[in-house]
């Protein structure tokens with residue numbers, strides 16, 4: 001087995017989610033692999049565009065459903081290239097990599113998902129998984145976006161905003177830039193939609209903290225504020241999970257790019273993570 | 289361990305017998321420095337060397353290597369493994385290879401590295417330290433495994449420690465070249481090793497080093513050194529345990545592409561840069577400190593990520609000395 005070798009997969013569908021992000025639905029050419037491929041929410045794959053390069057992307061679909069989906073933001077050279085690819089084209093996929101969220105350990109508890117921007121992608125996998133399996137007490141999704149146009153998976157999010165309570169799911173949205181669509185939403189769901197940042201969504205919410213886990217994904221700056229909010233509510237650092245990003249080349253602990261920490265504890269984001277607890281962050285310098 | 293003696297007069301025959309395994313690489317002097325080079329005759333080597341510029345890692349993690357080539361729209365694995373002999377590897381470099389093994393041979397195994405490790409026959413050789421060596425402080429001045437044969441200098445030949453089945457086979461096939469070890473040889477071996485242990489001038493205080501460094505995260509000493517450092521990355525290239533690599537796809541002509549990897553350095557600004565321009569180690573200070581934290585990472589089962597070879601000192605254009613930096617950091621806490 002060559003861990004650097006990717007498996008050809010066909011792009012079944014390309015969907016525009018926002019002006020910057022597209023959703024790619026993929027199926028391996030090898031049928032056996034389609035059957036065997038499984039993963040846990042929070043894991044990622046390395047996408048290979050032969051001749052152009054590779055880049056890591058979180059799986060944004062859930063292992064409870066197939067085929068697999070990736071939400072890719074046009075951020076640079078290679079992601080721009082794949083944005084130009086059409087349905088029917090073939091790319092390479094290797095993985096899944098990383099540890100993912102410990103979904104089994106959290107069964108029977110409340111899940112507080114906190115997403116900022118593109119952080120919604122890996123958390124969508126958790127959300128679907130939780131709703132599909134029904135193994136969790138209650139699921140909150142706090143989602144902070146810049147503007148209405150930036151809401152990823154907008155149809156799904158708005159559907160859950162309206163009908164989530166039937167599935168023990170509460171969705172809350174914070175936006176920064178005012179627009180008619182946002183004002184309209186805010187009028188309809190004044191208790192769950194507001195102008196502001198994601199931490200504003202915590203206001204008025206009472207969690208059974210002893211029986212809750214928080215799962216956070218967003219831009220580096222967001223972690224500090226969200227974690228402060230959770231610690232104020234006395235959530236244990238061991239129950240706060242976050243998924244982190246670093247430059248990655250190999251995905252399997254060899255290339256050294258994703259290494260963080262100091263002499264006492266060094267961690268590979270690609271293998272020891274990308275999911276870490278806040279306790280890991282307290283004991284490993286440079287993690288967040 | 290099994291021991292035999294190689295009398296001086298049989299050295300050349302022994303060297304020649306290794307040709308049966310494959311191409312031989314050994315330390316050759318060029319100008320002021322030594323390099324591992326292809327050698328045809330034993331006489332081309334300078335076995336009384338202190339350190340080569342690039343360590344033996346270059347045979348296993350190559351400065352630049354092809355992983356795949358693109359043919360008919362998909363990747364084909366590259367690789368050209370022929371058995372070879374690395375002659376005259378010092379104990380610190382043997383230890384360094386073991387550190388690389390922990391990375392590259394842990395699951396999932398890097399097949400390129402693993403194939404080369406299997407293809408290599410390693411002959412270690414004893415050495416004497418110069419003023420830059422501090423392997424003794426790290427326990428890497430003597431190798432107990434990680435080689436096929438290890439030669440220790442005796443007044444009239446070499447005491448040979450046999451470290452592997454393959455090493456044993458080579459000795460067995462050339463039994464006529466070797467003698468039994470005599471009491472006198474043992475006494476000489478012991479005397480040499482004792483003399484050698486006393487010859488170390490530089491010492492790294494390694495007790496509690498990992499925690500000390502972690503506690504000294506904000507020490508002003510880091511800043512002083514980061515200002516001297518040229519961020520050239522030489523220290524990474526010559527370090528036998530540094531192993532970061534970058535990958536890129538390159539078109540050889542209009543129809544064929546290759547995927548290559550090459551050495552990378554944590555001193556380069558791009559090392560921690562991700563899409564959108566966010567850099568996880570934006571300043572030279574961050575990067576300088578990171579290298580020391582990486583080299584002084586303490587793995588309870590295996591020790592530090594530095595073997596004390598002194599290469600980073602010898603080849604640093606800014607004259608930055610590894611042990612001195614660590615001592616001053618420690619001092620800034622006391």
Ligand SMILES: Cc1cc2nc3c(=O)[nH]c(=O)nc-3n(C[C@H](O)[C@H](O)[C@H](O)COP(=O)(O)OP(=O)(O)OC[C@H]3O[C@@H](n4cnc5c(N)ncnc54)[C@H](O)[C@@H]3O)c2cc1C
Nearest residue numbers: 055056057058072073075076077078079558562563564565
């Ligand atoms: C675990 C993980 C999960 C991720 N999940 C997702 C996801 O679900 N969706 C998503 O959209 N993104 C995700 N990302 C981010 C994604 O990997 C990046 O957006 C992607 O790699 C960008 O690649 P690119 O080629 O388009 O950008 P590049 O052109 O490679 O740019 C990447 C950055 O590196 C810099 N850079 C690149 N090469 C060099 C060089 N040689 N010298 C100097 N600077 C250089 C660029 O300036 C840029 O800032 C994830 C990342 C990780 C680590």
Ligand code: SF4
Nearest residue numbers: 527594595597598600
């Ligand atoms: S850090 Fe310096 S002394 Fe230590 S192994 Fe690397 S090059 Fe040798």
Ligand code: SF4
Nearest residue numbers: 517518520521523604
């Ligand atoms: S060799 Fe010296 S100057 Fe160059 S990056 Fe290393 S410490 Fe800095």
Ligand code: FES
Nearest residue numbers: 250251255256270
């Ligand atoms: S991505 Fe290569 S070591 Fe983590």
